[in-house]
Amino acid sequence: METTLHRRLGVPGIVFMVIAAAAPITVVAANFPIIISVSGSLGAPLMILAATVILLLFSVGYAWMTPRVPDAGAFYSYVHRGLGRRAGLGTAAIALLCYLLLTVSMTCYLGVQAGNLLELWTGAQAPWWSISALMIVIVGLLGYRDIELSAKVLGIVLVLEVVAVIAIDLGVLASGRELTAAPFDPTEALSGAPGLGLLFAFLGFFGFEATAVFRNEARDPERTVPRATYIAVVSVGALYLVSSWLIIAGLGGEQAITTSTEHPDRAVIALAGEVIAPIAADIVQVLVVTSMFACMLAFHNIVARYLFTLGQRGVLPKRLSDVHPKHRAPSRASLWVSGLTASVVLVSAAIGLDPVLQIYTWYSGAGAVGVIWMMALTSLAVLSFGVKRRGRPGEAPSAWVVSASVLGGIGLLLVLGISLWNLPFLVGGTVPAIVWGAVLLGVFAGGLLLPRRDGAAAEQAPAVPEPAQR
Numbered sequence: 001m002e003t004t005l006h007r008r009l010g011v012p013g014i015v016f017m018v019i020a021a022a023a024p025i026t027v028v029a030a031n032f033p034i035i036i037s038v039s040g041s042l043g044a045p046l047m048i049l050a051a052t053v054i055l056l057l058f059s060v061g062y063a064w065m066t067p068r069v070p071d072a073g074a075f076y077s078y079v080h081r082g083l084g085r086r087a088g089l090g091t092a093a094i095a096l097l098c099y100l101l102l103t104v105s106m107t108c109y110l111g112v113q114a115g116n117l118l119e120l121w122t123g124a125q126a127p128w129w130s131i132s133a134l135m136i137v138i139v140g141l142l143g144y145r146d147i148e149l150s151a152k153v154l155g156i157v158l159v160l161e162v163v164a165v166i167a168i169d170l171g172v173l174a175s176g177r178e179l180t181a182a183p184f185d186p187t188e189a190l191s192g193a194p195g196l197g198l199l200f201a202f203l204g205f206f207g208f209e210a211t212a213v214f215r216n217e218a219r220d221p222e223r224t225v226p227r228a229t230y231i232a233v234v235s236v237g238a239l240y241l242v243s244s245w246l247i248i249a250g251l252g253g254e255q256a257i258t259t260s261t262e263h264p265d266r267a268v269i270a271l272a273g274e275v276i277a278p279i280a281a282d283i284v285q286v287l288v289v290t291s292m293f294a295c296m297l298a299f300h301n302i303v304a305r306y307l308f309t310l311g312q313r314g315v316l317p318k319r320l321s322d323v324h325p326k327h328r329a330p331s332r333a334s335l336w337v338s339g340l341t342a343s344v345v346l347v348s349a350a351i352g353l354d355p356v357l358q359i360y361t362w363y364s365g366a367g368a369v370g371v372i373w374m375m376a377l378t379s380l381a382v383l384s385f386g387v388k389r390r391g392r393p394g395e396a397p398s399a400w401v402v403s404a405s406v407l408g409g410i411g412l413l414l415v416l417g418i419s420l421w422n423l424p425f426l427v428g429g430t431v432p433a434i435v436w437g438a439v440l441l442g443v444f445a446g447g448l449l450l451p452r453r454d455g456a457a458a459e460q461a462p463a464v465p466e467p468a469q470r
Contacts, residue, residue, distance in 0.1 A: 013151040014214050014228035015235075020154040021207025021298035022236055023291045025161040028168070029268040029284060031204050032247050033260035039197025042182050042256060043189025044244040047201040052237030054415065055205055057408030058375060059233055061382030063226035064401045066212060068385070074212040075374040076306065082381025082388075086448045089315060091374055093447025094440065095306055098370030102206070103299040103337070104344045105363035107132045108355040110292040117289055129349040136345070139297050140338035143304055144324070144331045150301055157294040162239065164287050168268070169243055171275030172250040180253045183245050195418040196425070202415050203368055204240060207298055208232040209375060213305040250275060300337050307333035315450055358428065365426030366436040369419045373440070376416050379409030 035044045062078070069077045075095050080088025111132030119125050142150050182188050189197075211229045215221040248256045250271045259267050269288075273281030308330035311320030324331035353359050382405045386397035397405075419426070424433040 010219055011224050011228050011231065012155070013148070014211055014218060014224060015231050016151050016155040016158050017214060017298055017301065018207045018210050018228065018232050019236060020158050020291075020294040021210065021302070022205055022232075023161075023207075023295040024158070024236065024239060025164055025284065025287045026291045026295065027204040027240065028165050028243055028247065029288055030265065031200055032244055033264040033267045035197050035200045035244070036248070036256055036260040037264055038200060039194055040192030040257060041188050041194070041197065042180075042248050042253070043185075043191070043194065043197060044201065044248065045183045045241050046186065046189035047194065047197045048204070048237065048240045048244055050198055050411075051201045051205060051415075052233060052241070054202075054408060054411035055208065055233050055237075056230075057404045058379055058412060059229050059408075060401055061379060061386075061397070061405035061408065062209070062212070063229055064397055065382055065385060066215070066225045067222040069212075074210060074306075075378050076309070077212075078378045078385075079374075079381045082383070082385035083377070087377070087381075089450045090444040090447035091377055092306065092310055092315065093443045093450065094370050094374055096303065096310075097440070097443045098367040098374070099299055099303045099306065100337075100340060100344070101363040101367035101370075103296060103303060103341055104348070105360045105367065106292055106296040106299060107135060107341060107345055108348070108363075109360040110135055110289065110296055112355050113289050113292060117285060120285075128355050129345065132345055132355075133342070135293060135296060136338055136342050139293075139300050140334065142297055143300050143329075143334035143337065145329060150297055154294050154298060157290050161287055161291050161294075164272075164284055165239060165243055167276055167280070168250075168272050168284075169246045171272070171280075172246045175250070175275045177249050177275075178253065179245075179249050182253065183248050196422060199415065199418050199422060201240075202372070205233070205236055206368065206371060207295070207302075208236065209371070210298075210302045213302050247271065300334070300341070303337045303340075304330050304334040307336055362427045362432060362436065365423070365428075366440065368426065369416075369423060369436075370440055372412065372416045372419050376409060376412040379405055379412055383409070 032044060035047060036042065039047065065078055065081070069081050076088050076092035079091040108128065111128035111130075114131045114135070115126055115128050118131070142153060208229065211225050211232065215225050218224040247268060251259045251267060263270070269281050269284050272284045273279075307316060307320045309321075310316040311318055311322075311333065320333045320336065321330070322332045323329065348359050349355075382397075383402065386402060386405075389396045420437075423437060424430045427433050427436050
């Protein structure tokens with residue numbers, strides 16, 4: 001049985017994989033109006049800038065640890081190295097749950113949006129779960145094969161998304177709408193409910209943190225992963241910053257708050273039809289669907305790599321680390337992800353949960369809190385890992401790495417506090433918030449007790465980089 005994955009991914013491939021998970025056109029069309037609406041202000045650009053700065057600071061320590069953690073466990077591996085095996089296992093359990101929840105939430109929402117598009121074009125109606133089932137099959141087939149196939153699909157979709165966002169931006173500029181500096185006024189950003197605005201701005205970046213998950217398939221992971229991480233954060237942040245400012249201008253400045261509150265699902269799509277051409281609104285609707293598909297595929301691949309790594313390290317059954325002899329991909333782990341996704345979707349549909357108001361809202365809300373929790377833990381792990389290496393020439397972190405990790409960790413703890421405070425809003429009420437909080441804590445605690453299934457070699461692998469593969 002093969003044990004080595006294909007090392008074919010370069011910086012562009014990994015960037016495509018992780019930015020596709022962030023789903024830029026979906027963020028612009030759906031999240032931007034939510035940020036404006038829930039914050040009650042025009043400060044979205046500054047909120048996005050704050051999120052970008054926090055994530056860049058986090059990325060400094062994240063990138064510094066990359067050559068020192070020679071496997072693809074990402075959050076799990078980093079926390080394991082910095083805070084110990086038990087904390088790492090708890091993080092692994094949370095990672096599996098949260099990324100699976102994000103995969104399922106996007107699968108169900110995709111079923112609804114694709115169904116709406118199908119009805120618009122043909123008049124035919126199909127149950128959302130039947131379309132979601134089809135998407136699980138397609139994503140499963142792509143995930144089963146070489147990672148390059150997924151990267152190519154995601155690359156095509158991502159390019160179309162970015163072109164559409166830039167077209168809307170240029171359309172606003174060409175339309176002669178008044179550009180206002182109000183969105184960059186700190187007093188404007190701090191008015192209303194800035195915490196909620198920052199939280200939703202932060203959620204627009206989800207997926208970038210998975211760069212390290214693909215290190216086993218990167219040609220030169222010590223260089224590729226850090227570069228891909230910085231490129232992903234900076235490019236997404238710049239795109240969102242400029243686009244949010246122009247979207248606000250396109251929606252009429254102060255009128256943007258009212259429009260976003262009354263029509264959060266249609267505001268940007270309608271704007272595209274106005275500033276480009278009427279057909280542009282239909283094109284953006286199609287791209288929102290393809291964006292959700294790309295997001296679903298990206299999260300599927302992330303979960304598969306977590307299962308693969310945990311199988312390699314003896315935490316989960318060893319067979320999960322099998323590599324397909326032809327595709328040189330974690331095909332068995334991918335099949336398990338397809339099965340788990342299908343099972344959760346089936347149960348959720350069978351008990352009558354609404355695919356958007358309950359499945360998407362609850363699952364993505366809980367998953368988001370879990371990811372922020374893991375990022376805060378990882379910042380702490382970077383600092384702890386650095387302390388252990390003080391006095392070792394060339395291995396101790398620089399003052400810049402330490403400072404950035406501290407500041408990034410403080411920022412992440414702030415966002416985590418905001419997330420927990422607003423968990424009832426994210427998951428649809430106080431009772432669901434208590435339930436999901438208990439689930440997240442229970443899964444983390446359960447992960448602390450996970451047994452080691454085989455020899456200690458995998459768990460105690462030396463923290464030195466493997467030779468670069470070119």
